[in-house]
Amino acid sequence: MPSPFVTLDLETTGLDSGSDAIIEIGCVRFDGDEVVDRWSKLINPRRKLSFFITSLTGITDRDLAGKPSIDDVLPDLRRFIGASPLVAQSAGFDLGFLRAAGLYLNNEVYDTFELASILLPNRSSYSLGALASEFGIELAQAHRATDDAEATGQLFNALARQAARLPLATLIEINRLAANSNWGLRSFFRDAEKEATRTVFLKTYERKALESGDLGPLLNPLAQRRGQFPEELVPVANPEPLDVDGLAGFLEMDGPLAQVFPGYEHREPQIEMLRAVADAFNNGDHVLIEAGTGTGKSLAYLLPAMAWALQNRRRVVVSTNTINLQDQLFTKDLPDIEQVFAALRSGDASVPAGDTSLYRLAEQANGFQVALMKGRSNYLCPRRLDTMRSRDDLNEDELKMLARVLVWLTQTTTGDRVELSLPTGRDRAIWGRLATEVGGCSAERCENSQGGRCFFYRNRRAAEGAHLIVVNHALLLADVAVGGRALPEYEHLIVDEAHHLEDAITQQLSFTASQPDLERLLDDIYPEGGQGERGVLYDLRKRLVKGGLSATVRQGLDRHISATQQKVELARDRLGLFFMVLHGFIGDNHGGQNSQYGVRVRLDRKMRAQPAWEQVEIGWDKIGPTLYELGEAMNTLRKGLDELDQSGVPDLEELLSDLGSLATHVMENYMHIHAAIVQPEDNGIYWAELDRDG
Template sequence: MSTYAILDLETTGLDPRTSSIIEIGILLLQDGEVVEEYSTFVRPHTAIPPEITDITGITDAMVADAPSLFKLRAQVRRLLADHVIIGHNVSFDVGFLQQEEMALHNRTIDTVTLASVLLPNAGRYGLEYLANYLNLPLPEHGQSHRALDDCLLTAELFLALHEQAAKLDVAILSEIAEAGLRVGWGEARFFEEALKTAVREAYSGGKKAPAKAGRHQKELFKPPAIEAKTLTPKEKPDQIPSEEILGMFGPKGNFARTFTGFEARAEQVDMVSAVIQAFNEGKHLLIEAGTGTGKSVGYLLPAAFWAVLNGRRVVVSTNTINLQDQLVQKDIPELQRVLPFEFRATVRKGRSNYVCTRLFQQLRHKGPQSAEEMALYGRMLVWLPQTITGDKGEITLRNLDERLMWDKLSADNDICTSELCAENRCPRHIAQRRADTSHVVIVNHALLLSDLANENHILPPFQDLIVDEAHHLELAVTSGLSFEADKRVLERTVQDVVRPNAGLLDQMTGKTNMIAPDQRAALNGLVNKVQEAASLAMVRLDEFFATLHYFLQDYVRGRSNFAQQVRLTAAERAQPNFDEVTLGWDNLNKPLYNMVKSLKSIAEVVVELAESYEIDDVELLIQSVTTALRGLEETRTNIENIIADPKPDFIYWAEIMKDKLSLHAAPLHVGPLVEEYIFHAKETVVLTSATLRTAPAFGETEPSFSYIRQRLHAHDAYELALGSPFDYKANALLYLATDMPEPNQPGYDRYVAQALIDCAVTMSGRTLALFTSYQHMREITQQIREPLRRAGITVLAQSDGGSRQQITDQFRDPNSKTILLGTKSFWEGVDIPGDNLQVVVLVKIPFDVPSDPVFAARSETFDNSFFEYSIPEAVLRWRQGFGRLIRRKSDEGWCSCWISGCSPNATAKHSPMPSPNAPPSANPPPASPNCWCAGLSGRSDSSSSLVLCHLELRPFPCRCKGCLTTTRRF
């Protein structure tokens, strides 16, 4: 192994043009051993931001007397010499040195890229995460984000990755090295060295070294055979034995015998009974099952019995991957242990989730075309022999280039058909066969709707459907039937046809060069027409989007980092300048139409030529033309509807975000579609969620299903509302801060920031603050970060970057005092049980943004949109936010809702939260010094605040107004 220089820098920020280096770590690695270590502070040009001190522990005082980078250049150059530089995201470190005029010509190896290739299933590629994933020894000091410690960890990771590479098949190593060297991929030499090591070790062990792979390699994807047979439904289904199933929950039942300490939950048993009745009687059912009910088992148990008993397939649809993972990895395996019979379950995803091995094999034949493609190419070479599904959910697509490359290789292409692809080697067809033989098929809402829209040609036949997370069904239908197009998408669609050397036309002419001269002339004539139309389309494309951008300037507020949306209603279309937009579209539409017309003629010619000539991969060629035609025609038709021929049952708008301009369309109403394609088409439909009911309508006393019935046209469905086994009245408080200024008044942000600071300090972190605006969250984050840092509390914010899972994992760390600020994606699906979360703050009631085009258009269909539409939607989101607080029986905590300009009576009448049955005390005693509610409001007197408990009036630790509780229903 060569000598490597492991490099890591700590800096004051991410941009080398405006940030400074504050620490350098270099470690020399020779033959797998550390031969020299070097670490030094560097005096920066500016003060170290508080958040950098939080991360690194490096303060201004620590670097005050450090040498400048100028004085350190000679030493850094001596250490780096001409060694290969290794780093975790090495371009970041090298970029900072080069910005400081340290010209580096060393080869580099990025351990992030290496890990993404060699560990395709890791999911995340942060340094600490990979260290834990591979069980690597952490630095003795335990100081992550210090330069030398990170160098040591990077060295351990590099050596571990070298061991991982040595385990690969020599043919795979050879293919990665050859392809990488061909396109100048920086990590190619690593695989070349690993290949030499593998061959050398094979010889030294007395074995014959395996032959290197040639350009036409064998298939990598080798899934296990599917032995089960396709289900055959009974003509007349048998009834599920209700008493037998319910008996499984008894003290001597299957659950108690299988799981030690099992306790039956009355709510879960009631749900099982209701779902059994729905199956037996062919009914539709709405079930609200509170947190802790165990609703997954509540519907899966009857579904398994029904499917096995009658040979009928039950489809379970979810909205999130998290719930799918829970069903597949936890709930279904546990049920399979409990049930006295075998039942099969599988996940079925949309076509774009599966790789087309035929397309990947073609890529292997020609090789990747750039270093940007190489990382995903190498990752797939390593992954395909390991996977049994070919599902992209098993690997991570790290950037836009990789996502675009996957799109070209996915089974969503028209060329991935049963006629062209070997069914026993095609992941999509294998997934379909698994679904054919499974009793329970798990899908997401998007695939369910795609299947319904495609006349049930995606999923195997089914008549029984369970929709979990059903409060998202309307949004899922809306998304599934929506359209979006921007300039980049249109450009790529056109360029994929005419791109030199790699476009569809070049493939066409290359594969048909054996035809007769007169036929060649005719084909070339059509090709020329497509090229001419494409050239004109590219010019008209620029003109159209420039005209549209000019028109929108009257409606948007300059250049913004946030999306600005403009509905294209009759009023906007009546503006004089819109005629220019229409004319611009007409000028673009004509060459697009001519492209479509000429491509259709080319497809017809190729079909005729195939009867007389042997054309390589002719089926693939024809399907490629068909795919291009479909993409062009769908885009052309949709933009035609948006600009020139709007439909009354659709919503149209334009969106500007920074320099990106896009056009959108979405359906106005989805209820009739749900009624026609789900409730009328299926025998049994169960819709369930923890949040289906909204606040009582006028004249009603109880929360009801009225709103969800109206939105989804679930008119004939029976309903059941189940409570939660959690004791909210003992474990949860609801705090309504009624003295807040209005959001548009001076001091509002200061109030919110100070309240969050007081709350986090009093509770030692352990706080989740949920916002309705990303910009507002970011502004508050900036205000509270430094005061809380001084108090020893870490601020995690969605605006800091990182996935929801990464941020949530950091928040769960029991050794840190942390407050987490999040927006929409954190209102639901975040599960933080135990003491790590004790306060949930709902900064505002989660009303929709009034200017959102879909919300605005649908609001216009109501007589009183605020009460009939805005409030019910806010209720469902509010209840999801509150649901983050109590996740298991032992959890305790407070939910604080900051409703500006609100009195208890007004809250009772108008709030989306159900109202209290008893008024608060008029003259409450003062707060105790250590009372949480006093800390929240930042003073010892909480006289203008109201705390509402879940069910009953009773005292809490002190008897201030903030700790008195009154009756409350959720």
Template sequence: MVKDIVFFDIETVGSECSQGRIVQLSALRVREGLIHESCCYSYQPIDSEEPGRQDYSHRNIDFTNDNWLAKHRQEIINFMSEAVLVGHEAHLFLTILQRELNLHFLQPFWDTSELARIFFPTLHHYQLDFLAEKLSLPLRKEEEQLLIEEKTWLTWKLYEACWEKGLKFDLSFFNQANGFIAEWTGKGFFEDLQREIIRTFPERPIRTDLVLSPSSEGLFSVEKSFTVRIPDSTDWVVENFAPGGNLEQNIPSYESRSGQMKMAKLIAKGFSSSQHVVVEAGTGTGKSFAYLIPSLWSAKKTGHKVVVATHTIPLQEQLQKKDIPILEAVLPFPFKASVLKGKSNYFCIKKWQGCLGNRENVGMQQKLAVLTILVWVRETLTGDFQELSKVPGLMELWPNINADNDMCIPGRCSKAGVCFLLRARKKAEESDVLIVNHSLLFSDLKTDYNVLPEYHYLVLDEAHQIYQTALQHLGSELCLENVTRAVDSIYRSTGLSFYSSTKQRLGSLENLVPSVPWEIFNKRLDGIPENSVSVLKQTKELFDLLSLILGSERTFRFIAQHTTRQWWEGLNVQIENLTGRIKALLSILDSLASVLSEDDADEVEDLKYAISSHQRELQEYVETLKLAINLNNPKQVTWLEQSSRLFLKTSPIDVSDTLREKIFSRLNSVIMTSATLSISDSFEHFLQDIGLPRSTITAQVDSPFDYEQQMQLIIVKNGIRLLDSKGQKAPELADFIAEVAERMHGRTLVLFTSHAMLRQTYEYLNPLLVRTKIQSLAQGIQGERSSLLEAFKRNPRSVLLGANSFWEGIDIPGDTLSCVIVVKLPFWPPTLPLIEARSEYLKSQGKDPFRELLLPEAVIRFKQGFGRLIRSKEDRGIVILLDDRVIEKYYGRFFLGSLPIKTHVRGENKLVFRKIEEYTSHLG
């Protein structure tokens, strides 16, 4: 490159960066890879004792009308003239800089945050300091410390890292990218890079085929050539965990734990004697190894696959990327383990090629996401969506390029040889242990075992979730958007659909397969447009009525008494009309299939497969509508639910029979484990829910952590629960959280049971925390779970407010999290449609819904929330419960009796604050 580049960074103060005022501007002018000159302008407060670099993070600066930077306007213009401007978040920085200098820079500018997202697509976070660490960017030289601000230097080095990686790309990368960069401010970077490659590497060939990462030698590494005898006795399994055993000898950080040995022994016994086993394993037990080693031993010994099903993606990733590689290194026999996910998680190469050829109607963010994938597809071995950073535009783009396509026949696809989904399925077939999630497990059950390869043994980790997952997957739902998508895939007036693509192919099909009466087929095909439009029109009418029925509520349950309401007859008519119109469209698809039934040519089989996929989806809608109108089944519930869209949902209210029939009766052995399965040392509720007898083998394995020494449980008496109105609760709660956070220096997680209360509390809390320089992070306000957790980890001087999804699956070891505040005992609202229906069903059986349903589920959730604090032997901290029902009500003993700590402190606010100060001073 011959042009100069100015790398720059600004520091602002103010509530929002985009509206903030600049307190520092630093810049670095680089010519032909060398520093040509640098500059740094800093705001100098009047009360400053010394000139030079200032720390503005804790200053409350009042600029009044002092636009100090404007005094350097001409110097800055001269410094930046005739150069490309490069910054990390350059769009934002330039907006602020141009506003304060009252000018508009005309030269090109490139944003290293965008470049990093493109060239390093799997890093997941793109803050400058994070990138510096992950990419090992070179540090400044000692003599340059005073001349160049750190962020400006790192911006330069990050730019160079992107440039160096880009130099290795084949020219087809740029040919494919060029169609997506015309309106992008970073276009010049790609053009310069392409010119440099042509100049420096004139012999580099231009690939015309699909460029993918070179695959490994095989789907699995080659097994050892000699035969290894697999030990017969379960004793071998247990000996691995013993003091001085295999794990202690080969894993430096490993310590033998009696609880882990006990758990592994029970699981090995369950496998070898074909029994089901339930184990509650406290935090820190090491349950992953405790079930993986018996699973691998059993699979190798019997030749029968073991499926391990987790609820959360993080645990799935941990097993695959951390635990399995360790065991590959230390176990005395080779094995095959793999992960299989749902189709929508895998990249589809065929759809990707179609995407590259369709550049119209694609927004700028999606175009940048295309560039990200262009890089990633050259590196990935799995095509797994979870590898990718969730860059802007990706979530909108991914449905168009993933493998979730009903018209796909993987084995017959022209890209079958490089298909990521086929590769994953082949690995799954050949695995000894296959890791899936609960969702895929139930998809397999729902399709009569057509998703997973055959297996006889199952480990259910995070098993406390299994009942809710079963309810979700064994139920059904309908929304306007999903019906529209399904019908659009059959017919749409513009764009690709089954109808349009089949019409285009008819001419060639007549020549290829003359035995089919294509004239009849074509005539029947012509019935699709009118019927498709009719289905969409009727669906919209139905959802307009459902919206009126729901009104301003978030949920509305249909019950038998509603049959006397004025709107009921209209609803029946709407549902009958929609059912009839869907059946009419199904009838056309049936008639098309019958024309093709006698022929088995490949082209005809493709059409049959596409037709059957559409039939299956439409038939599911018919079944949902049929269930929705039947209010006489006491084991079924139907309701409306408004979230991002309006859903009509149906669900069974008792899945124990289904679980018993489809899982426990069919498999040799099922192992269920979680940190939260028992209530006051009893597994009765869990066993009853999932349909297992009381005689099932159960065990509790205590955590190796010393809760009495590592933490303190504080229960606040006469807290916010006693306040009359919600309007009073939010400001009182905010005051309390702010007091705690100041004493804890942030490092606090607050768990809510209500999103509304969370939002109200945040409004009062945020200004209080700003005064003490503590950051507030609130679910649904600053972001969602993953982004908030990362922000919290980066800045421990924070308070994180979370609701439902934050009660479990969060792992923040160390002193980053030192305090958990539980606002209320996590009872489900009894008016939720599914809870209400389950309660009524229990009443009809002569049971108490509170004792049988609401209380047990609240205790399990409470244990999960409590477990967020102590994640390692080094962790220390405090859990504060603001709901004194736990000491005032008879049922409080079930909550306290289910915790691993047996002592607590109780008192009003003043005592609580004093205890916090005593505890934190004790921690030193």
């Protein structure tokens, strides 16, 4: 790691470098872990400080009276920093203010915020205070420049040690991806690899696997185990009724839950709800329960559901409206119940004499299996990760995201995005290109060819042996839509947050198309002007060159690729015209509803009778056939590639999958927009929205 280095921190009158001013600069010079020098200055901003800034920093107008101007201070700052590498928390903020003040630094820069987001990929906060607390770093006076700068230096050293402890294969892969980039952290990870190499050697077979693009050496070993799934549930022939009184005793004031969790609050409505749920299981009834806030409804339905599934080996599905509640049930409520059962097994909790049903249930719970199932887009796709890893034109955002994912892969066993911090819109957009997709995977392609490493199919296999499956409404309804193929078979369902079910059904049966989404779709096929080495058509052309095809075959495919590219460009041009016309129609607000969010127009028969609607139809007549022809061209290209199965084209199966998925998205957009504009269905409801930003 660089040594010596200088850490930098600024305090300012606000966040805008164009209109706000610097009021304090602090720098600390480090040689390894040792502080060797400090430099700090208070600066007169020639304006009054806000109450907020004074409260935050403790700096007052009196403190700054008579202090030098920023112009007087900058030469000394430049001399102190010299040519040393710079370390800062959110370096772009500090350097932006210095540039606005007239100081341009060309030093090597390390951003601890960016480093922490990569090396600690699942944290909810990357503030200096949160990170200092995690590493046990004393922050004597937060939001004072010198103290923050010193804490930043200690944090940088802690992160350097963290990086050196990463698996060597992970560091090698990060450095391979960054080798030809100008990424500011490239030298940091090179140094980390050198440090790690002093104590760890990569086995020959691991290095060869890594060089061949195999994901194996980069995964948490627990995520690679095969054949470790629970056995499928075989329901008992004659279900055993639940002991309702015994289950209710679990929640009584002197019951086992209160013994294990002394802060537990006894609630009679919770016990009443538990009894109602248990009776419904016993009698095969449908029951609708309205529970007020504070009832404790989760435990009231989870306990009977667990008991029924364990006693009778009959799967129960619990559906929630939000992924957050899913995660709460999976990571808190169910583990709390299991903790109480463990206490009953060990004798640390008890039930009244003569009541044996809970003891028996506690023994059965020792083999309890629960699965958390989410939609495909929540899981990392190893195949799509491999595709991005194989690119040689990664931009800096993609490099940072891949580095974060590679570090996360050493920790995760689920591949669930909830474990990964995605703080920015750019991060979430890149995740969309790494996540499992509906049209791009199948059991044959992914579960088998990925050697058991597909997180989505591993999760699905685990669910087949689960007593209880926790899903959200979207996945529950998707299972209904595909005839029960999305979830393992079940007979009993608990719908939590059922008042949201109608909205979830509406959303599940709806289709949304927008100009930005369609533009991104076209960019995934062929970016505007062919800029950058990306897009499925670029990947296809590059791999065909390596495929050992005859000149005649390659030229034929190349002509088809060029024709498809032209259709993409034509669609892109006409897309803008169509949405411009639609924008104008909505903007005229023909019966639309203005709100703080924008304008919504219901596209009913009356609206289509407006004279201006004809221009919308004309606009669609220009783009619609082009989209259709693009989808057809991509499907034709896919069929042609399918016949080259033995040609040796690298990653042909991935190309087929990506082409098929993108073609499906193109045709779906065509069909739904065509129905909305030209051929509305009698039982369809259509509307157009214009958001506040246009």
